[in-house]
Amino acid sequence: MTVNEDSFTNWKNREEITESMIPIIGKLHRERDVTVLLHSRSLVNKSVVSILKTHRFARQIAGEELSVTETLPFLQALTTLDLGPSQIDIGMLAATYKADDRGLSVEEFTAGAVAGATGANKIERCEPRDVVLYGFGRIGRLVARLLIEKAGSGNGLRLRAIVVRQGGDQDIVKRASLLRRDSIHGQFQGTITVDEASSTIVANGNEIKVIYASDPSEVDYTAYGIKNAILVDNTGKWRDREGLSKHLRPGIAKVVLTAPGKGDVPNIVHGVNQDMIKPDEQILSCASCTTNAIVPPLKAMEDEYGVLRGHVETVHSFTNDQNLLDNYHSSDRRGRSAPLNMVITETGAASAVAKALPDLQAKITGSSIRVPVPDVSIAILNLQLARETTREEVLDYLRNVSLTSPLRRQIDFISAPDAVSSDFIGSRHASIVDAGATKVEGDNAILYLWYDNEFGYSCQVIRVVQHVSGVEYPTFPAPAV
Structure with missing residues (x-):
């Protein structure tokens, strides 16, 4: 043979x-x-x-x-x-x-x-927890896919409704089509049917009511049998406690924002600070995709080496906030064509670190460049450490963190020498350490962190929702602390 x-x-x-x-x-x-x-x-x-x-x-x-x-x-x-x-x-x-x-x-x-x-x-199987999506854009549809995927056991989280503004004729058909087919993330894994008469999308047997409203005050969730639900606001229209409190109506118990929260709204990066959520907290934020990408590896480096100061430069895929072609925009540069330019812009991720890691004494600065790719970004984290180390030691440490630590669902690790951004579409981790690009000299470490700013972030959102709903089940073998 x-x-x-x-x-x-x-x-x-x-x-x-x-x-x-x-x-x-x-x-x-x-x-x-x-x-x-x-x-x-x-x-x-x-x-x-x-x-x-x-x-x-x-x-x-x-x-x-x-x-x-x-x-x-x-x-x-x-x-x-x-x-x-x-x-x-x-x-x-x-x-x-x-x-x-x-x-x-x-x-x-x-x-x-x-x-x-x-x-x-063993813990008891819990009753399904109702979830409502307010908004159905890029993040909303990916969160919907994940909720439907995780409903297989019939327990845990159950997507009951999405709330959107009426978009015209065949609105529900078009929204179902956007859920069914995605230019970046591919076909929905399963079947989707639409009942226009009852304004319902049925995805893999999950009946999802489409509720039309232009303001939270217009919705009576109890009329749809929704109770004690977690509402995920994907619009970003309201970011402070006062605005997000509009969602706290009969049927809604908690509100989770998929954008950085303002004021006293807690910014949660799952894997790092979800334990700080108070049981009676009704409003919280999942921070930004970039914050989720940099905070877990930043915590890992702080725990092992100590961090004196740092700067993060994000090379970020363009988003729906930018224009396809040059047109008016309230920001200085975002009005320029997204698929044709690199666009220097701001990032709030560095300042958000303080909320997620309040014990970190290091000053973290940040900036961002939007580039002409539709998904997957990279954060370049430049750190001055409290002690000298070597590249080999840092890589061995981060490899082990990705395998056995409590951060193993947040931090991934890759050593492939030919990896590029599109290889990370669909990654479920908050960030992926690129071993080949990592640079360490003395007390200076530069980490290159890939992240799917759509799907990886949506997975982090789901983890937060699971945590606050009580259906975040324990993992075995238990990760090393």
């Missing part, structure tokens, strides 16, 4: 193993509210090739490829346990099992590693 035939046979064998994993992953999700992860990447509703690629990607961060033959035994072991709602990372199970010297079987090790999700320790 030739080498090529050996490789092909090996591939077909791995395909067969992966095919056997898919129904197990699906059943755990539907029946027990367990999300199976591989190095923080969900394997729920993924294809054979997607699961195999996720295993292969492990070599980028762990240094060696992970095989489905290694992870399948852990997945099978999970089916024998009395699991409650949780997220279980079989990549971490496989990695920590290799390092364990107690001589345990896979079944014994798995039972111990996920003990917090079994038996008397």
Whole structure:
């Protein structure tokens, strides 16, 4: 048999193993509210090739490829346990099992590693929590996709309605079409139908009411059976407590803003400061996409090295706020054509760091350049550290942070030498450390952080909503602190 035939046979064998994993992953999700992860990447509703690629990607961060033959035994072991709602990372199970010297079987090790999700320790499955989207633009539609995707178990979050201004004839049909097809993020994964008579979009069985209103005061949510809901404001029209309080009507319990909050509105970067949210807090902000991209790695660097000062320069994809062609704009430069120019503009991300990391004493400055790409940005974080270090030490540290720390859902790591912005479309992390571009000399470190300013940020929004709704399930094995 030739080498090529050996490789092909090996591939077909791995395909067969992966095919056997898919129904197990699906059943755990539907029946027990367990999300199976591989190095923080969900394997729920993924294809054979997607699961195999996720295993292969492990070599980028762990240094060696992970095989489905290694992870399948852990997945099978999970089916024998009395699991409650949780997220279980079989990549971490496989990695920590290799390092364990107690001589345990896979079944014994798995039972111990996920003990917090079994038996008397497991949390109860909760009733679905209603969610309303106020606005249905770029972020609103991606948040909708994520909410629909995560509704598979029938528990957790349930998208009940979107509130928009009436846009003319066939408004709901056109909005459903924008949800169904996206020029950047591709086709919606599932089916979408429209009932114009009842003003309802049905996406993968989820009935979503489309409510037309030009002001929050016009909406009676209780008339649609909506109760104790979390409203996600994607418009950015109101950013202070007074304005956002308009949403707190019967049926709405909390308001989450997908833009930086002003005044005393808490700016939350999930993974960093979500624990500061008071139980009775009704209004909060998810800050900006750039704030979410820089704060987790900034915290990681502060924790290990100390940060004396820093500057962030963001090279940001253009947004809907800019003009396609030169036209009037209230900002000085944003009126110039977005797809034809690099546009120097301001960023509030640096000042927002103080809200998310109040204990950070370092002064962080920032500026931004909008560039002619429709999605994925990069933040260049230039830091003066409290001690000298080396490039190798920083990269090893950040690689481990991305794999095993509490920030592993926020920080990703890539060592591919040929990576470019479009490679990160659809990334679910807040930011991705580019190892090849990282520069360290003495006490100066320059980190290049890619981020999908649409999808990655939307994932952070969902995490905040899950946290305040009480359906943010624990992850096992527990990340290293």
